[in-house]
Amino acid sequence: MxxxxxxxxxxxxxxxxxxxxxxxxxxxxxxxxARIINLSHGALIMWGAYTALTFFVGYNLSxxxxxxxxxxxxxxxxxxxxxxVLRRLIGAHELTTLLATFALxxxxxxxxxxxxxxxxxxxxxxxxxxxxxxYRLTYSSILAGVIALSTVIILTLFLYKTRIGxxxxxxxxxxxxxxxxxxxxxxxxxxxxxxGFGLAMMSGVIITMYNPTGINPYLGAPYLLKSFVIVVLxxxxxxxxxxxxxxxxxxxxxxxxxxxxxxxxxxxMSMTLFTEFVILLILLLIRPYxxxxx
Amino acid sequence: xxxSQTSGKIFTPLTITLIIIMLVIGFxxxxxxxxxxxxxxxxxxxxxxxxxxxxxxxxxxxxRTIYQTLLTSPPATTPTTPKPTTPPPTLPSxxxxxxxxxxxxxxxxxxxxGFNGIKAAIKxxxxxxxxVHLFGKTIxxxxxxxxxxxxxxxxxxxxxxxxxxxKVHFLLSSYSSPLVFAQAPIAExxxxxxxxWGGASDLIHLQGYKMIVMxxxxxxxxxxxxxxxxxxxxxxPKIVLIYKDDEFNRMVAGGVRNYxxxxxxxxxxxxxxxxxxxxxxxxxxxxxxxxxxxLIVGSHFAxxxxxxxxxxxxxxxxxxxxxxxxxxxxxxxxxxxxxxEGIICPSHWEVGASYTPEIAxxxxxxxxxxxxxxxxxxxxxxxKDPTARPPYHAASGAAAVLILVKAIEKAQSLDPMAVRKVLxxxxxxxxxxxxxxxxxxxxxxxxxxxxxxxxxxxxVVVWPPEVAKSKLVFPIPTWAEKKAGKxxxx
Numbered sequence: 001m002x003x004x005x006x007x008x009x010x011x012x013x014x015x016x017x018x019x020x021x022x023x024x025x026x027x028x029x030x031x032x033x034a035r036i037i038n039l040s041h042g043a044l045i046m047w048g049a050y051t052a053l054t055f056f057v058g059y060n061l062s063x064x065x066x067x068x069x070x071x072x073x074x075x076x077x078x079x080x081x082x083x084x085v086l087r088r089l090i091g092a093h094e095l096t097t098l099l100a101t102f103a104l105x106x107x108x109x110x111x112x113x114x115x116x117x118x119x120x121x122x123x124x125x126x127x128x129x130x131x132x133x134x135y136r137l138t139y140s141s142i143l144a145g146v147i148a149l150s151t152v153i154i155l156t157l158f159l160y161k162t163r164i165g166x167x168x169x170x171x172x173x174x175x176x177x178x179x180x181x182x183x184x185x186x187x188x189x190x191x192x193x194x195x196g197f198g199l200a201m202m203s204g205v206i207i208t209m210y211n212p213t214g215i216n217p218y219l220g221a222p223y224l225l226k227s228f229v230i231v232v233l234x235x236x237x238x239x240x241x242x243x244x245x246x247x248x249x250x251x252x253x254x255x256x257x258x259x260x261x262x263x264x265x266x267x268x269m270s271m272t273l274f275t276e277f278v279i280l281l282i283l284l285l286i287r288p289y290x291x292x293x294x
Numbered sequence: 295x296x297x298s299q300t301s302g303k304i305f306t307p308l309t310i311t312l313i314i315i316m317l318v319i320g321f322x323x324x325x326x327x328x329x330x331x332x333x334x335x336x337x338x339x340x341x342x343x344x345x346x347x348x349x350x351x352x353x354x355x356x357x358r359t360i361y362q363t364l365l366t367s368p369p370a371t372t373p374t375t376p377k378p379t380t381p382p383p384t385l386p387s388x389x390x391x392x393x394x395x396x397x398x399x400x401x402x403x404x405x406x407x408g409f410n411g412i413k414a415a416i417k418x419x420x421x422x423x424x425x426v427h428l429f430g431k432t433i434x435x436x437x438x439x440x441x442x443x444x445x446x447x448x449x450x451x452x453x454x455x456x457x458x459x460x461k462v463h464f465l466l467s468s469y470s471s472p473l474v475f476a477q478a479p480i481a482e483x484x485x486x487x488x489x490x491w492g493g494a495s496d497l498i499h500l501q502g503y504k505m506i507v508m509x510x511x512x513x514x515x516x517x518x519x520x521x522x523x524x525x526x527x528x529x530x531p532k533i534v535l536i537y538k539d540d541e542f543n544r545m546v547a548g549g550v551r552n553y554x555x556x557x558x559x560x561x562x563x564x565x566x567x568x569x570x571x572x573x574x575x576x577x578x579x580x581x582x583x584x585x586x587x588x589l590i591v592g593s594h595f596a597x598x599x600x601x602x603x604x605x606x607x608x609x610x611x612x613x614x615x616x617x618x619x620x621x622x623x624x625x626x627x628x629x630x631x632x633x634x635e636g637i638i639c640p641s642h643w644e645v646g647a648s649y650t651p652e653i654a655x656x657x658x659x660x661x662x663x664x665x666x667x668x669x670x671x672x673x674x675x676x677x678k679d680p681t682a683r684p685p686y687h688a689a690s691g692a693a694a695v696l697i698l699v700k701a702i703e704k705a706q707s708l709d710p711m712a713v714r715k716v717l718x719x720x721x722x723x724x725x726x727x728x729x730x731x732x733x734x735x736x737x738x739x740x741x742x743x744x745x746x747x748x749x750x751x752x753x754v755v756v757w758p759p760e761v762a763k764s765k766l767v768f769p770i771p772t773w774a775e776k777k778a779g780k781x782x783x784x
Contacts, residue, residue, distance in 0.1 A: 002583070012575065118398035118443060120596040122603065122629065129609055134583055136608040211573055213600045216400070222570065257576035267539050267566040269576065278317060 004133025017250020032237030042220025048204015078197030122213030235290025392462030399444025411688030537592025613769025636770025
């Protein structure tokens with residue numbers, strides 16, 4: 001096998017995995033802090049992609065600029081949704097929050113449908129290509145991977161090196177204890193959910209940096225599914241776990257595809273997905289709590 | 295977590311056995327899917343010739359290949375209900391045509407074009423032609439439609455509603471093979487005539503249905519013209535074939551595979567991609583080192599656009615790129631600008647390559663409907679854009695209406711069975727081209743494909759030579775050259 005191809009596939013897997021990682025981190029964070037499985041995660045990713053599209057087409061703003069808009073919008077939306085809906089559901093049965101976020105997901109998707117219609121949209125943003133041996137990777141996708149990695153590093157530093165980060169972790173571990181210590185638990189929940197929403201919307205923008213076409217109101221559904229797999233793989237609630245899970249997923253995809261291609265399967269991509277889920281199943285049998293949770 | 299305490303017990307010999315069984319089923323299933331979803335080349339067991347008469351009235355013959363599937367499909371029976379000879383006691387005040395059509399969703403762009411073509415044809419029938427001539431009276435057409443949102447569930451639901459609640463007289467199909475495939479059994483169940491202008495997969499017509507009639511060329515012949523054109527400029531080309539894993543494109547790919555095999559051509563890469571594809575990078579990584587001469591893509595609109603974007607981003611060059619559907623649209627050029635230069639699209643019809651009453655008279659076939667100029671003017675009125683260029687889907691939709699109207703008039707009946715019988719025997723020419731079907735399966739056998747290529751910002755007919763308005767550009771400029779502004783100049 002061509003050694004250039006192996007190096008290229010490895011780099012490509014890292015880029016793709018990094019993007020999958022950031023997509024999953026928001027979901028994991030919200031579960032870690034508030035024990036809410038956010039089914040509106042996919043819809044938020046979709047809104048992130050539409051944010052990039054709207055600002056690129058309407059104001060000629062590159063997706064890099066839209067990243068910040070998406071974070072701010074997501075943060076505000078998350079905090080608002082917490083005070084409006086989710087605050088009443090903290091501590092409720094997980095099925096209740098599941099239904100609430102499912103409703104939110106439908107609401108967000110239908111608003112997008114009303115506003116943008118069902119047509120597939122896209123825009124053209126290119127920074128050129130870098131040649132790795134005989135193969136090409138776009139700068140914008142590398143940038144997307146690097147931004148995803150940086151975000152995870154910054155988020156980890158924020159959670160482990162700042163007072164607010166400590167408060168977030170404190171509330172995640174024991175809300176009553178945190179309350180007794182004088183932490184405003186509601187504000188911390190609002191912040192945590194806001195960050196989770198912000199990350200989800202931001203990952204939508206990052207996805208458009210990797211691939212700026214095919215934006216539609218149901219764009220988020222396959223990413224939500226993959227996020228669940230990745231989060232479960234990494235361990236629910238673990239940020240590092242989600243990111244590493246994403247990297248594993250990305251690498252698996254770029255390794256399995258050429259393998260099935262070589263074996264003459266007529267649709268190697270479908271077989272790749274199948275195998276990824278089999279790997280997850282096996283991993284869950286060995287470590288049902290995920291790779292990074294004890 | 296408590297689950298960690300039980301993890302040791304979960305991984306028992308039983309679970310390992312189950313996993314192994316599942317893996318075996320998955321892999322064998324995958325392999326089996328590979329085998330059955332490719333109409334394999336040796337399956338050509340039967341060939342027949344269809345007179346292929348060009349617009350320039352030169353007679354050619356193309357040999358059409360019919361797959362094993364056609365031969366093994368359950369035999370359909372031709373409707374035998376005799377047409378009524380006496381007028382019905384009361385004629386309706388209007389003839390209602392029903393349609394579920396994707397105006398939104400992944401097929402929305404193309405579905406809307408077809409829908410506008412249908413409206414233009416109905417306008418011609420009602421306002422210019424005076425209505426359908428039935429028992430000495432003229433009866434106008436009325437269209438009842440629903441947006442099926444490109445959803446298989448909704449197209450089924452609306453088709454049933456059109457028949458049972460709206461009580462339409464006839465149905466026009468939805469757009470795209472998967473949607474027509476989904477709605478066909480519903481029409482058949484109610485013995486309702488369905489004029490298929492939007493689903494090109496041969497398989498729709500190989501299910502034994504007797505009420506489905508095809509207007510355009512079947513999918514298995516979509517890309518054979520592209521191979522002929524390629525051979526005219528490149529001897530012994532290396533071909534890459536990728537296609538969407540759906541009913542329509544599987545047939546397109548089967549056609550390419552069989553035709554290439556017959557001509558002794560080399561397909562160096564032949565793979566399907568999932569219908570909801572979001573990223574072509576893995577395919578492009580495999581294709582790039584092959585240094586092939588030609589890329590043939592079985593696609594629809596959204597995936598065709600995505601592939602073009604990623605081919606351009608990764609600068610994977612081919613001297614010849616032929617792609618279904620997406621490049622036939624002006625929106626394609628709007629989205630990609632100069633990057634669209636040189637891309638080829640197989641088309642059923644283009645402005646400037648229409649049939650005329652003169653051609654019909656030379657061929658000795660009956661003419662019906664508006665001329666190209668009339669149709670284009672009506673289409674522009676409908677879309678309220680004086681410069682709009684109707685794509686072939688619009689023309690196909692319009693042809694469906696015209697063929698139906700002519701058949702009703704010939705049958706002098708609104709009975710779907712009587713009209714279907716006439717449709718099985720009728721030979722007609724409209725501006726869209728010839729109409730004649732295989733009376734049993736309803737597959738179109740007379741209509742022919744043309745090839746169009748983006749050249750200097752215009753979509754021009756380049757194949758077959760007798761109708762070509764410009765010379766085929768080969769090799770097309772590379773992506774880097776196109777990014778620098780180079781155009782495909784003949």
